[in-house]
Amino acid sequence: MGRYDFRPLRVRQTAKALFDTKRNDALPQWYQVLGDIPPSEALSRPVQRTPRVRGMRKPSKMFQPLPIAYPEDKLRSEFFGDHPWELARPRLVVEDSGNDAKAFDWSKIVQAGKQLDGESVIQHQLWLMKNKSYSKLRAYDQARSEFYHHRHLEDVRRRVAKEEALHVGAYFGKGPLEVGMELEDKAWESWKRWAERQIDEEQSMRAQMFSGPQEGDEAAVDQYEDPLDELAVSEPAALQGPPGRI
Template identity: 45%
Template sequence: MGKINLTALRVRKTALGQFASGKTSKLPQWVEVIGEIPPAEALIRTRPPQHQLVQQRMKTVAGSSKPQVVFQVQEKRRAPKKASRLFQPVELKYEEDQLRTEFFRDHPWELARPRLLLETTGKDFEHYDWSQIQQPGKRLDGESVVQRQLWLLNNVPDMTKSNAYDIARREFYRLRLREDVERRVAAEEAQAYGAEFGPSFLDIGMKLEDVQYDKWVEWARATAQVQDQRQAALSGAPELAEEKSVTETEADEAESSL
């Protein structure tokens, strides 16, 4: 067992000793405070509290005319931990985490869309009503689907996770389709009034692909010529390699002319 370091508990005693011996000319301002409220001397660490995943559901109860709110507690599997990990903070889990993981696993390209992370007050969520998926002042994204699905699970009686996911996705797809139609109509109207747009992302990608293809053709031709010359040198007939290279050059020129 190592020696316990109690230096932090003796900080007031050390400060008084330095003042009495003349090492310091003035006592720190916290000396009297620590004298009245001394630091804790408990040297035993307690385990962090175990957090449970609580789910809120609306269920129809037999003998009741109205659905009631039911809270379900999902117990965690407590696996034995190593001694070095016994006092680590416990991971916090929320129901939204599971819904978010499922949605972005099915829609990975949603993570590539730009998102606005800046908020004015940090309390924008208080003004959202997730009884509908589209919110004023918030761009439609994957988080909208997650919050809409969670609202359906918490407020619609006897709603299952899969049904809530299907409803939220259907509303999300319909709004995304409408956004695409509005974007195409706006572009067509702008072109009708004389607007000129630059090359599309597809055209830019095709040009970059053509440049790389031309580089690859040059590299392949040079590599093939080197290999032919090496084989001809080993066989003792270098004139065959020269004739073959001339023939390939003429064939390439004929293809380029076509």
């Protein structure tokens, strides 16, 4: 049939031929319907384009969606640009109504029932700008200093709790620093073995290229030194030259 298969377009003709040759007793039920609504002969759907008329103005932008921007967006980009590792901290993003932040009192950066994170800094900074008329930089410095203070207190409480647990017999697994040091040690040992193999291969290649005595071959060295000693002893005094002066 070639590249394209046109047999589906000839289904009605085939059914009529089978009926005329009495191979089928009756025409199929879809025979009349297919004759009234024949299938398309084009294998690809044409692209419908709206004809352009001269003098026709472009459609109005009234029905296009407007750009949505919030004042917090720029504050977020600045804070997380200065503190990129805050994005690596796990966060709880499930909310009840989507407006949970409005139920908190953002005059304080620490809220009951909410973990201290970058969003706390942003909302507290926005509250200072709106209610105390702080400038953007002053509100950012104020919120950031409070964030550093409370995050430091959290770290102190965490260390104290760990020390108390260890004192009463608790056991903790390896921390991130210990795991990192073990991985670093494994990488170092692997590199060390590779370097030793490289050194051995280079020494063996140099030994094959050098035709003189090899390192550690004391017998070969003695073989060359003994005749030189004999020549030095048997050299006549006249050839040795005058004795050196002091």
